[in-house]
Amino acid sequence: MNENNMKNFRNPDAILDVYEKPEFAQGVLLSLQHMFAMFGSTVLVPILIGISPSIALLSSGVGTLVHMLCTRFKIPAYLGSSFAFVATMQALMKTDGYPAVAQGAIAAGLVYVVVSIIISQIGSAWVNKVLPPIVVGPIIIVIGLSLATTAANDAMLKNEKYDLTYFGIAIFTLVMTLIFQMCFKGFTSLVSIMLGIICGYLLSCALGIVDFSGVQKAAWFSLPALDVPGISYHFKWYPAAILAMAPISFVTMTEHMGHIMVLNSLTKRDFFKDPGLHRTMLGDGLSTIIAGFIGGPPTTSYGENIGVLAMTKVHSVYVLAGAAVCAIIFSFVGKLAAVIESIPMSVIGGISFLLFGTIASNGLKILVDNKIDFGEKRNMLIASVILVIGIGGAYLQLGNFQLTSVALSTIIGMILNWILPKQSASEKALEEKNKEKKEGKIYQ
Template sequence: MKKEDIILDVHDTPEPLTWLALSFQHLFAMFGATILVPFLVELDPAVALISSGLGTLAFLLITKWQVPAYLGSSFAFITPIIVAKAEAGIGAAMVGSFLAGLVYGIVALLIKATGHKWIMKILPPVVVGPVIIVIGLGLAGVAVDMATLQGEKYSLVYFSVALVTLIITILSSIFLKGFFNLIPVLLGIAGGYIYSLAIGIIDFSKVLEAKWIQVPNFVVPFVNYTPTITADIIFLMVPVVIVTISEHIGHQLVLGKVVGRDYIEKPGLHRSILGDGVATMIAAVLGGPPNTTYGENIGVLAITRVYSVLVITGAAVLAITFGFIGKVSAFISTIPTPVMGGVSILLFGIIASSGLRMMIDNKLDMGNKRNLIITSVILVIGIGEATLKIGNVDLHGMALAAVIGIILNLVLPIDKEETMTQQETA
């Protein structure tokens, strides 16, 4: 991109009112998805907002204020958190999240010492693509239940709310332009909320009772629970890092193209991965969902051509502030389940489709038996939620699929034609 095409570069300072408006723009872009994750796993959305803001500030600091990325709640950890909470409580889920962040740090150190090419070999599209598909399709049942069930009974009224929300989200995504095209989830939630208000299924009593300034429901180690590391938690949560690190690398490559810098080289992939890991550990200590860099905010950068890290910093500060406003937290809690269900139907489908897109973009040959076998095994094991039990240790679902996918990719031989194709591409 030409220098004259940039409105504000990475280290430029905007005017105060412009700064505030641009920061709110990034806040809106991440808001819908960031509060959806805690809604699904039954964590406090206010904590998710605060941890996303603090995580983003930590990321900016670690990357030397060179990478204008915003971090929000990660969808990849939804199923593991739900399973961990059901089996061992919220403390176990937070310990698992913290360990996942710690693995980011270990990977960052390895990349710093040895370079980044090895990680590309371990996480090729033939492994990561199908695992991402598993993440989306594995959550399909959750989305449909949220959209159709009132308690344990089918509700046509609830389903109508979900459909209205879904339709508004789809229409916003297809027909709206500019910034509004980047926030279809937020617009869908707003439209579904208004429809829910019109049919009388929203209770505002919590909003009226809530204080303006209020401490969220933090879940802090040694205060709310005693941290315990078990093999079950390690095998349930840590393998998800396989997907999230790959997602992180993809975002850094896209962000580099948008901003016109090579972030893999400077400040370095090791720094950005470490920043992502520290953000996830901060979230785990506070009781929020793990964090990841957000494509929605990269989209905002591309449209506005405003790359200032100060704007991202402003969005992070606003998110932290909103988390301590009790009325905002109470208002979020009034969003009906079918509204989130309607949005989830599209979002989880998009997650699955993005895995397929990764495979297509990388021209993965599904006529090749090796690729076909790896993909097929990952999909069936992941979606079928297969479990490997060794003593008291369980490795199941997406985690098991990811591990087996990596092993198959490293073990199965690459035929001569594929090797020649890779050499020609290189």
């Protein structure tokens, strides 16, 4: 599909395609649904490393809009706080504080920018060669299912202990979402995820497990806690932080490409070609640089929001842009941010069962659509290794540098696709034997 055809193309499976605008009232609700989906993870990262959640909301909203500008508003992606850097950021916060984290985040973003420049020169044709459907499908399954444990823990655990009430709320949230999705039509079905979250939240309130103390303390208007180099603190070089965080960018790049592959499948487009992988990388890098300059954690594209896109079939970039604007507004409205922050993780876990599973199902869809033959030994071996390493949580640790299970399985999958022959020795022998039979050289 050339660029002109891409502009005129409409995905017949989409309720709202990439360039289509919803009505204003519907758009607001659809955008809020996306914000609810990403909120838990986006604010959890700053909580884990000890910075303000409001600044993470601001940086995610601004970063998403910057990403959209870089990609010419062609990709419906949302950028939130990245978990890949958490362990390193926690260590840096203990030794040097946020200034070191900021410098590491900016360095990580610059790596993206440099890589985007290189890709703009050499092109992205290599992507389809190193990431064929037999590699892409299992990787997308891994992206979804590697988050399954997180969803289950959120749904079941209260203070790291199993809680039946929490699990009941998660299942109730999931069931209500499925009811809204399957038993209703029109706009109610489109906002089924948000309605499910609201139902789960109301049940949590009725059962008395929602902590409203944060809402009571929060001001209606509060400026996010900005940490700007040279203003909030004196500038100082932190080479150890740069060396610790910059290499992690190569890990998140593989996850970034995985998410683009999922979006390609959902929207029936090739974003590697239009607007181009170099633009998606540039957008991700600039978003992380901005986050480092204003006091937030590094950002990355979010699987939660891709799950919402898959569930609702609403792929409009305007909806994702609206979610970014909502996040920016909520970062200044203390009460509203505190209400969302008070949503129990069991509610988020119940929704995540559906969202993460939907991502994995799209990986299966790629394998089916491309008619991948698992009777071929090569295909079976590549898929098997990717799935077990990725879903099993295997990772490579070298000092402070960690190659996550998603990144490791992606790299190993690409290597296997490169080195394994198209046929095994036994398959070749069988083919030769069948050929000889057909030619009449072997008589039975």
